[in-house]
Amino acid sequence: MSEKKMHEDQLYIEGLKNNDSNIINTIYKKFVPKVIHHIKMNSGDEDSSQDVVQEVLITIYKQAKENNLELTCPFDAYFFLLCKRRWLNELKKSSNKEVTLQDDNVSKDESLQEMLFQTEIFTEKQALFEEMFQKLGEKCQEVLKLSFVTKTMEEVATKLKVTYAYVRKKKSLCTGQLTKLIHESVHYQSLKNQ
Amino acid sequence: MQEEVYIVFEQYLQNEMTVEEKLNFENQIQNDTDLKESFELYKEANQFLKIKFSNETVDFKNNLSLISKQYSSKEANLGKTKVIPINSKWFAIAATIVIFISIWFFMQNGTPEYNDYKEHEKAYFTERSEGNNTLKEAEEAFNAKDYQKAIGFFEKIDQKDFGGEEHLFYAIALIETNQFDKAEVILQLIKEGNSIYKEKAIWYLGLSNLKQKKYDEAKIILETLSDEAEDYDKAQEIIKKL
Numbered sequence: 001m002s003e004k005k006m007h008e009d010q011l012y013i014e015g016l017k018n019n020d021s022n023i024i025n026t027i028y029k030k031f032v033p034k035v036i037h038h039i040k041m042n043s044g045d046e047d048s049s050q051d052v053v054q055e056v057l058i059t060i061y062k063q064a065k066e067n068n069l070e071l072t073c074p075f076d077a078y079f080f081l082l083c084k085r086r087w088l089n090e091l092k093k094s095s096n097k098e099v100t101l102q103d104d105n106v107s108k109d110e111s112l113q114e115m116l117f118q119t120e121i122f123t124e125k126q127a128l129f130e131e132m133f134q135k136l137g138e139k140c141q142e143v144l145k146l147s148f149v150t151k152t153m154e155e156v157a158t159k160l161k162v163t164y165a166y167v168r169k170k171k172s173l174c175t176g177q178l179t180k181l182i183h184e185s186v187h188y189q190s191l192k193n194q
Numbered sequence: 195m196q197e198e199v200y201i202v203f204e205q206y207l208q209n210e211m212t213v214e215e216k217l218n219f220e221n222q223i224q225n226d227t228d229l230k231e232s233f234e235l236y237k238e239a240n241q242f243l244k245i246k247f248s249n250e251t252v253d254f255k256n257n258l259s260l261i262s263k264q265y266s267s268k269e270a271n272l273g274k275t276k277v278i279p280i281n282s283k284w285f286a287i288a289a290t291i292v293i294f295i296s297i298w299f300f301m302q303n304g305t306p307e308y309n310d311y312k313e314h315e316k317a318y319f320t321e322r323s324e325g326n327n328t329l330k331e332a333e334e335a336f337n338a339k340d341y342q343k344a345i346g347f348f349e350k351i352d353q354k355d356f357g358g359e360e361h362l363f364y365a366i367a368l369i370e371t372n373q374f375d376k377a378e379v380i381l382q383l384i385k386e387g388n389s390i391y392k393e394k395a396i397w398y399l400g401l402s403n404l405k406q407k408k409y410d411e412a413k414i415i416l417e418t419l420s421d422e423a424e425d426y427d428k429a430q431e432i433i434k435k436l
Contacts, residue, residue, distance in 0.1 A: 008260065016254075017254060018388065019250065019254045019257055019388060019393065020388045021261065021388055021389060021390040022388070023258060024257065024258065024261050025261060028262070028264075028265045029265075046266055049261050052425050053262065054258055054259065056260055057258055058254070058255065058258070061251075061254055062245050065245050065251075066241050066242075066245060125238075126242070129238075129239065129242045129312045130246075133243075133246075135274070137297075144243055144247075145247055147243075147250065148243050148244050148246070148247035149247050149249070157246065168204070169201060171204065172200040172201045172204035173197055173200055173201075173384055175200065175203075175204070175236060175239055175240055175243070176197065176199070176200030176203070176236065178239050178243075179200075179232060179236050179239045182235060182239065183232070183235060
């Protein structure tokens with residue numbers, strides 16, 4: 001990936017990553033109307049289309065934060081197709097019928113396909129991590145949440161009324177338990193092989 | 195996998211190892227693919243949690259939903275104007291009347307005053323951490339126009355709950371109680387940042403100067419307000435009068 005040329009639209013990725021309101025506004029002005037229109041034409045309404053847009057933007061934000069997302073294709077197509085596919089998945093989930101996925105073979109752009117693929121893998125991983133996090137015990141969830149919300153581990157220990165050493169150990173063990181759950185899941189094995 | 199391994203992973207990630215321990219660990223990972231895989235996964239899980247719970251992510255989501263609301267209401271309004279056709283002749287007549295009334299109105303009026311513009315929006319803060327009543331109390335005092343009391347609560351709020359929105363309302367309360375210097379420092383910071391309250395901060399910087407009867411300063415500041423800002427029309431009105 002790294003030898004490919006970065007696209008000038010990378011500015012949108014950076015803007016999302018930095019929570020830059022001007023860039024987010026530009027995205028809403030330039031790219032969102034097309035998505036909303038598409039979803040409304042395909043049995044969606046205003047609310048559901050706004051939800052899809054937000055979820056996709058949050059995914060891009062997270063991917064940029066975590067992996068230094070580098071755009072090698074136009075943002076317009078990348079964003080539109082992510083939203084479109086996400087909406088198709090929603091439709092599939094809500095109706096038991098198989099929705100015919102008219103795939104985007106209109107685009108033979110390799111960079112675009114690669115970008116979409118990477119983001120979709122990332123989305124699936126996020127969903128898997130989230131699912132496994134929910135499977136952790138209440139105490140583990142609490143310790144982990146506090147360790148990342150609170151500034152120092154000393155503060156976490158005070159809040160939970162336990163010792164610093166205990167909370168440190170608990171944090172590693174809970175993260176460990178999370179990785180174990182993820183590692184053992186069937187879905188992880190299939191994601192890993194992609 | 196033994197528990198000790200996770201503790202070692204954590205120490206490595208938190209940078210709590212001596213140089214020697216660090217090298218040792220890195221060597222071990224190079225030679226043991228299973229260990230390497232579980233360390234990579236541990237790192238990934240750690241990153242996932244960090245982003246999931248970080249305040250930055252909370253801010254981003256709040257900002258996104260605010261911006262998204264602006265656009266969905268704009269869209270709805272656009273829809274409405276299209277549905278109701280207005281005969282262009284009548285529209286022109288109505289517009290002319292409105293223009294005449296406003297010219298007459300502003301000829302009647304002398305210098306604009308702060309009091310004409312002090313209809314503040316109501317505060318509705320999003321709670322970011324549980325059990326935070328101070329934020330709620332600040333919100334209630336502000337909406338009840340008890341600004342002195344609101345300031346007391348604002349000053350007690352935990353730093354991590356103090357986002358752009360809270361800063362803006364804090365600054366408004368300061369202007370209301372004539373603590374202009376303090377208010378302007380905060381507004382200046384919001385103005386220079388990236389938050390969606392940027393334009394609001396400019397508007398209130400203008401009002402702060404207006405209240406102090408520093409008309410030239412007020413004018414200069416209000417002129418920098420973008421024409422897409424919510425308060426643009428009001429700002430233009432003040433500029434014309436000054």
